[in-house]
Each structure stands twice: as C-alpha cells, then as structure tokens.
Amino acid sequence: xxxxxxxxxxxxxxxxxxxxxxxxxxxxxxxxxxxxxxxxxxxxxxxxxxxxxxxxxxxxxxxxxxxxxxxxxxxxxxxxxxxxxxxxxxxxxxxxxxxxxxxxxxxxxxxxxxxxxxxxxxxxxxxxxxxxxxxxxxxxxxxxxxxxxxxxxxxxxxxxxxxxxxxxxxxxxxxxxxxxxxxxxxxxxxxxxxxxxxxxxxxxxxxxxxxxxxxxxxxxxxxxxxxxxxxxxxxxxxxxxxxxxxxxxxxxxxxxxxxxxxxxxxxxxxxxxxxxxxxxxxxxxxxxxxxxxxxxxxxxxxxxxxxxxxxxxxxxxxxxxxxxxxxxxxxxxxxxxxxxxxxxxxxxxxxxxxxxxxxxxxxxxxxxxxxxxxxxxxxxxxxxxxxxxxxxxxxxxxxxxxxxxxxxxxxxxxxxxxxxxxxxxxxxxx
Numbered sequence: 001x002x003x004x005x006x007x008x009x010x011x012x013x014x015x016x017x018x019x020x021x022x023x024x025x026x027x028x029x030x031x032x033x034x035x036x037x038x039x040x041x042x043x044x045x046x047x048x049x050x051x052x053x054x055x056x057x058x059x060x061x062x063x064x065x066x067x068x069x070x071x072x073x074x075x076x077x078x079x080x081x082x083x084x085x086x087x088x089x090x091x092x093x094x095x096x097x098x099x100x101x102x103x104x105x106x107x108x109x110x111x112x113x114x115x116x117x118x119x120x121x122x123x124x125x126x127x128x129x130x131x132x133x134x135x136x137x138x139x140x141x142x143x144x145x146x147x148x149x150x151x152x153x154x155x156x157x158x159x160x161x162x163x164x165x166x167x168x169x170x171x172x173x174x175x176x177x178x179x180x181x182x183x184x185x186x187x188x189x190x191x192x193x194x195x196x197x198x199x200x201x202x203x204x205x206x207x208x209x210x211x212x213x214x215x216x217x218x219x220x221x222x223x224x225x226x227x228x229x230x231x232x233x234x235x236x237x238x239x240x241x242x243x244x245x246x247x248x249x250x251x252x253x254x255x256x257x258x259x260x261x262x263x264x265x266x267x268x269x270x271x272x273x274x275x276x277x278x279x280x281x282x283x284x285x286x287x288x289x290x291x292x293x294x295x296x297x298x299x300x301x302x303x304x305x306x307x308x309x310x311x312x313x314x315x316x317x318x319x320x321x322x323x324x325x326x327x328x329x330x331x332x333x334x335x336x337x338x339x340x341x342x343x344x345x346x347x348x349x350x351x352x353x354x355x356x357x358x359x360x361x362x363x364x365x366x367x368x369x370x371x372x373x374x375x376x377x378x379x380x381x382x383x384x385x386x387x388x389x390x391x392x393x394x395x396x397x398x399x400x401x402x403x404x405x406x407x408x409x410x411x412x413x414x415x416x417x418x419x420x421x422x423x424x425x426x427x428x429x430x
Contacts (some may be wrong), residue, residue, distance in 0.1 A: 051080070207228070299328055322395075
C-alpha cells in the first residue's frame with residue numbers, strides 16, 4: 001500500500017498524454033498516494049513522455065536525466081518506453097517503464113518501484129481508458145480517449161510503433177464517461193485518440209455514429225473533435241460534417257495534410273491527396289462559413305525538393321487554414337523515413353522560417369473577419385498573463401478576456417475588440 005507516499009507527475013505531448021496523466025493521478029489518489037507539484041518533494045517521480053518530434057524526444061531525454069538526479073525512483077510512461085527504451089536505459093538503467101496501454105496498472109507499478117523493484121510493463125491492452133478515476137488538470141474540460149492506435153503506416157511517425165493498430169473503445173462506455181463528466185460540472189469535452197478519423201472501423205461503425213450518441217446526452221456541454229487523418233475522414237465526410245451541424249459541436253476541423261505535394265504524400269504513405277484535403281476544407285467552410293480549420297505540415301521531409309516545398313506554401317496560401325501546426329522533419333528511430341535521403345538541416349530551417357511568417361500573416365488576415373463580432377464564449381482556461389482568462393466561441397477561436405471577475409466554466413456574451421495572429425481580444429457585454 002501507499003503509506004501516504006508522495007508522487008510527482010510531469011506530462012508532455014498530445015491531449016491523450018494529458019488524459020493518461022489525469023488517470024494516473026486519479027488512480028493513485030484513490031490508493032492513498034498524494035500528488036505533489038515538486039519533484040524534490042516526492043517519494044517517486046513519473047514522467048509521461050512524447051516522442052513525436054526529435055526536439056521533443058531530446059527534451060524527454062533531458063528531463064529523464066534531471067528527474068534521475070535526485071534520489072527518488074522514476075517511472076517513465078507514455079510513448080518513449082515503447083519507441084526508445086534503450087535510450088531511457090542509458091540515462092537511468094533503474095527506471096521502471098510503462099507503455100501507454102498499461103495506465104490501469106499504475107498503482108501496482110508505483111508500489112513495486114517504491115520497493116526497489118524495476119517494472120517493465122509494455123504490453124498492448126484492449127481495456128478502454130475510460131470510466132477510470134481521474135483528477136482533471138482543468139476542472140472544466142474532460143479529455144476522453146475514444147480509442148488507441150491507428151490504421152495508417154506513415155513513414156515518418158513513431159506513434160504506430162508505440163500504440164499499434166486501431167482499438168476503438170465501445171461507444172456506450174464513452175457516452176457513460178461524458179455523462180459522468182458533465183454531471184460533475186465539465187463544460188467542454190475533448191475527443192482524442194491517435195486518429196479520430198478511423199474510429200469505429202474495427203467494429204462496423206464510424207465517428208459520425210459516435211457523435212450522434214454523444215450529442216444526445218441531455219446535459220449542456222461543448223464538444224471538440226480532435227485530429228482526424230484525411231485518409232479516413234475523406235471516406236464519409238458528408239455524413240460526418242452533417243453531425244457538426246449540432247450546436248454542441250465546435251465548428252473546428254483538424255485534418256493534417258502534412259504536405260502540399262502528391263509525390264511527397266505518396267512517399268509518406270499518407271493515403272490521401274492534396275485534392276482530398278482541398279475538397280474537405282472547402283466543403284467544411286461552405287457549410288460553416290465562420291469555422292476554424294487546423295492542419296499540420298512537415299517541412300524538409302526526406303527527398304522534398306524546393307519545388308515540392310513551394311507546393312506546400314501555395315496550398316497554405318490557397319486554403320488559408322486558421323491554425324497550422326508546423327514541424328521541421330526530424331528522423332525518428334524505427335521509422336521508414338530514417339532510411340531515405342535526408343534534406344540538410346540548414347535547408348529545413350530556411351523553409352520553416354519562410355512558412356512560419358506566411359502562416360502568421362494568413363492567421364492574422366483570417367482573424368480580421370472576427371473584429372466586432374458579438375456572441376457567446378465559454379471560459380475554459382486561465383490566461384498566461386495575470387488577470388486574464390481565455391474563452392472559446394462556437395468556432396473554437398481563443399478569446400482573451402481582461403477581467404479578473406470572469407469565472408472559469410461560465411458562458412459570457414462578448415464583443416471582439418481586437419485581433420491578433422493566434423487569438424482574439426474581447427470585452428464582456430453588459
């Protein structure tokens with residue numbers, strides 16, 4: 001048992017990582033452990049890792065090294081134990097390792113590690129990561145994992161190595177989780193997984209069917225549908241986009257195109273074309289004119305020529321996405337792309353710099369259409385600047401409110417007073 005031992009948890013990566021960390025905290029608290037905010041004040045440290053980018057993986061190595069410097073035992077969780085176990089062992093040979101599918105065993109792993117026994121728990125599990133006790137990082141938001149693994153085989157990606165093939169969680173348990181969370185006062189639900197676009201393809205249903213069950217939950221809440229790969233989304237996008245019509249669903253579409261050139265997409269094994277991405281983007285914008293489209297881009301993918309890079313620039317200028325998550329390509333261990341001819345780092349840096357400035361201009365231009373907008377906004381997080389709060393409108397646009405009396409989780413009528421490239425500023429209407 002815990003004997004009231006103190007646990008420190010540090011988290012990196014996608015919303016699924018943060019959900020895992022919340023579940024770890026919930027289960028450990030239930031077993032009598034206490035969660036602390038300082039690794040120097042703990043009896044055991046846990047780091048939930050991400051290795052999707054080279055820069056992130058380097059940061060993980062640095063943090064593992066730092067957390068290994070004090071006398072507390074360490075558990076390395078998340079994707080890194082499945083993708084780079086040897087690297088972890090080099091830094092800390094005694095660290096216990098826990099894969100992303102072993103989260104329900106956290107109490108046992110902590111208990112054993114505290115007793116001086118190293119635990120390696122990397123098996124794949126089909127047990128849904130829902131309806132488990134959790135301590136939410138943000139009391140207003142419930143992060144709901146709807147499945148794990150994916151059906152893609154992208155040449156640059158380590159996540160498939162870490163999480164394997166698709167396992168969709170049953171819709172009834174997902175609905176129960178959301179019902180419970182909204183009963184407890186959550187105002188916003190994030191649907192997350194390795195790829196929401198392929199949800200249900202392993203059990204004769206699809207994401208639109210799941211959304212239909214969720215919006216029928218009687219409580220009031222807003223739903224953010226997380227990343228969907230175009231490869232699967234393109235198959236049933238009309239059915240899916242019709243579900244977005246519902247008032248409970250944010251008009252926010254995250255479909256990562258990764259490149260604006262079809263040869264590069266084919267080399268990446270992305271399973272979609274530039275034309276697929278254009279078609280879905282235009283259909284979504286036509287259906288919901290004031291909506292948000294987010295995408296991901298990799299610059300400097302192996303063999304990407306200057307001309308092919310400029311195809312990506314042209315695509316971004318043509319579609320004008322609201323959000324572009326830009327990554328410089330970095331070779332990830334175990335992936336197919338690591339064996340290809342690499343683009344020099346100096347070239348990658350130049351391309352990234354150029355595209356970053358274009359993205360900033362486009363975002364600012366796009367946000368101008370919100371100037372003077374009046375409407376409702378759900379306050380869902382504290383701002384980075386003291387005395388500010390951040391809310392979201394129906395298109396999931398971040399709106400900064402300068403008002404210390406604003407209450408987290410409340411809906412306000414606001415008017416947008418100023419626009420910036422990454423957010424809107426607004427005042428509360430009396």
